[in-house]
Amino acid sequence: LVFSNSESASKLVAKEIADLIIRKQKKEQNCILGLATGSSPINVYAELVRLHQEEGLSFYNVITFNLDEYWPMEKTNVQSYHYFMHEHLFNHVDIPKENINIPDGKVAQENLLQYCLDYESKINQAGGLDFQLLGIGRTGHIGFNEPGSHHNSVTRMITLDHLTRIDAAPAFHGISNVPKKAITMGISTVLNAKRIILMAWGQNKAEIVKETVEGEVSGAVPATYLQHHPNTTFVLDTGAASEL
Numbered sequence: 001l002v003f004s005n006s007e008s009a010s011k012l013v014a015k016e017i018a019d020l021i022i023r024k025q026k027k028e029q030n031c032i033l034g035l036a037t038g039s040s041p042i043n044v045y046a047e048l049v050r051l052h053q054e055e056g057l058s059f060y061n062v063i064t065f066n067l068d069e070y071w072p073m074e075k076t077n078v079q080s081y082h083y084f085m086h087e088h089l090f091n092h093v094d095i096p097k098e099n100i101n102i103p104d105g106k107v108a109q110e111n112l113l114q115y116c117l118d119y120e121s122k123i124n125q126a127g128g129l130d131f132q133l134l135g136i137g138r139t140g141h142i143g144f145n146e147p148g149s150h151h152n153s154v155t156r157m158i159t160l161d162h163l164t165r166i167d168a169a170p171a172f173h174g175i176s177n178v179p180k181k182a183i184t185m186g187i188s189t190v191l192n193a194k195r196i197i198l199m200a201w202g203q204n205k206a207e208i209v210k211e212t213v214e215g216e217v218s219g220a221v222p223a224t225y226l227q228h229h230p231n232t233t234f235v236l237d238t239g240a241a242s243e244l
């Protein structure tokens, strides 16, 4: 879907999420959302907050799992995805605190393997992701699944690609402050979601969007694995769609 601007596109995505939450409420079921960070989803979260504050959308039945977190990273650090999610969404809606899951950037190295397996199990025990929101990095990463990620990969620690660290550098006031590692859901974790929306805005993403949508499916561009998912929509603005 190609929109003339990201604001109207984000409203449509937020509406789909809100409709899903309400549908689940009517069935007295939890709604399991996989959530993303970065600049791309900011307007979606703003619209969900508006729907909560002005139209009474409740998040009481929502359980969230975030895609990723830098490692090492303190929750209180403004660059953490923990901080981002609370700032843009969780502090402004009525989601029960115990329903929020974000990879912990302070897990000790020796506990990481078990921690990641537990994160994966928790998603499965919740019933799997009903919906996964995605952005895309210029390396073709989804979450932090950098080039080389296997389609069977699950939640794990990864080493960030140099280009990803360059793109993150402004937020960290210099590349030397950008963590070298991150915890991320795997490709298989993401592809198990029943419904996926990937959003990309601006000319800067046009090349990687083209490779992802039209290129060969390969671990060299992990987002291409989405071509195998039966219910994925790319929501783009004209800039991001300009090479298609």
Ligand code: GLP
Residues within 6 Å of the ligand: 036, 037, 038, 039, 040, 041, 067, 068, 134, 135, 136, 137, 142, 143, 144, 164
């Ligand atoms: C980070 C996140 C990704 C996100 C990407 C793009 O690398 N881990 O989940 O998709 O940034 O960010 P932006 O939306 O700011 O372009």
